[in-house]
Amino acid sequence: MKEIHWLTAKEISENYGLRKLSPVEVTSALLKRIKELDSKINSFIFVDEESAMNSAKEAEKEISLGKFRGSLHGIPIAIKDNIDMVGLATTCHSKILVDNIATRDARIISQLRSSGAILMGKLALHEFAFGGPTFDGPFPPARNPWNTDHHPGGSSSGSGAALGAGFVPITIGTDTAGSIRNPAGACGVAGLKPTYDLVSRNGVFPLAYTVEHVGPMARSINDIALTMDSIACKETMNVERYTTENLSYTNDLNHGVKGLRIGFVRHFHESDLIADQEVIASLNEVAGVLKDLGASIEDVVLPSLQEMQSVEGIIWYSETWAIHKKWLRERPEDYTQAARKKLMRGAFLSAGDYVNAQQCRKIMTDSVNQVFQDFDVLITASSFDPICRIDETEIYARNYARQGRSPFNMTGHPALAMMSGICKRGLPLSVQFVGRHFDEKKLFRVAAAYESATPWHHKHPQI
């Protein structure tokens, strides 16, 4: 058996069933690893050791009595610290909310607890999920486990870093312009931004109401899928599909890609903006692998990346200003510089700008839906550059917009980023797959086929 800290949730669960591992054994091993190594990574803001061990003992007792609740029963999961867990502070990695104790669980936390998951604690993020890797906040920034001098991506920085470091098999992040997919790619794991509204935002501190998503991150596609089985909200799903199909997101994982029609959105990274050569080569390899597996690959054209990003930006900045205006007026000194600069943008936009952007959004969403009339899944670049050093502020700022993720926050399509190579500097590269609204299963099918055909998800950093 692999070392416990590199096991996937599926492998852990299978070992519980075979009585080869127990929840107490797994939780203890991971807490020990966090204690030994997280001083280098800073992925956790708070490790809830006592509660995690209590949950592990309870899970162990239930499983031993044959009361198995499902694939997440006894599985350690860590949570981005903008999601409420009753009794714990939801700090959003900000001085402003450092004493903000949650009085109830977020909906997703209730769902995970019902599934028997063991909640290990709260993870670092960019301030209010919008700042950057900063050294003027209340907690140190998370670092990349592949090279701790480097940025782990963000804003779910701790969620990516904790997975890459082998501290937990599953984390939860939030994504308003790529904040799940960026750290997933940077830390060599996988992350899903589900279809808009498929996972509840109730109990998540808002960044931008209409472009924000909550989703799972993991070291395997199967673990992403089985987490979705617990956290997807049945009431927002496509009801017809829900009632006529066998629902589990893991069902189609091994069906392969033969016969699937995959569109390759080259213009994002080849002409709208020019990606790094290593990124371009990696994306071409991904397309080649899927073609060899039997998918048809054709170039497709979406609206321009810059236009989609600007529309998403106006919506995002406007909604963010509405949330933060009181604090920005009264206590701007309590924000990190990175967050303050970004959060004030919406102050300079008008109601007319916002409505115009929402009209553009509808046109662009229809345009992407039109492409999905002929294609099952799209391939696009996620990050256009390998991740930079954590102290390279100017490079970080330049690269911030060099990505293909935020368009799908605006259109609401599900999008998944996963590792697709290793650059010359030894850091992960990534690809993004995008699916039809509420068709996460096909997205998982493509991602799982790519995962099976390549060695990347078996690679782990030395810490």
Added chain:
Amino acid sequence: MNSSNPISEDDIFKLANSIGLEKAVKLYPNDVKDAAKSALNAVSSCPIIDDLTQEPWPPMFVRSSL
């Protein structure tokens, strides 16, 4: 903000003061300028919709996709 008529630094600060950001203007003038310029850049890259009947998001009638 009007994208065809770039805003001056003075106007940025006047606008910021008028919407209650006096403290930020005093303590962090560069951050205020940076925020205003980023907002202006987004507006200047955004298509302008002239059709007043163009439906915005979210959709105004029920459909099977978003």
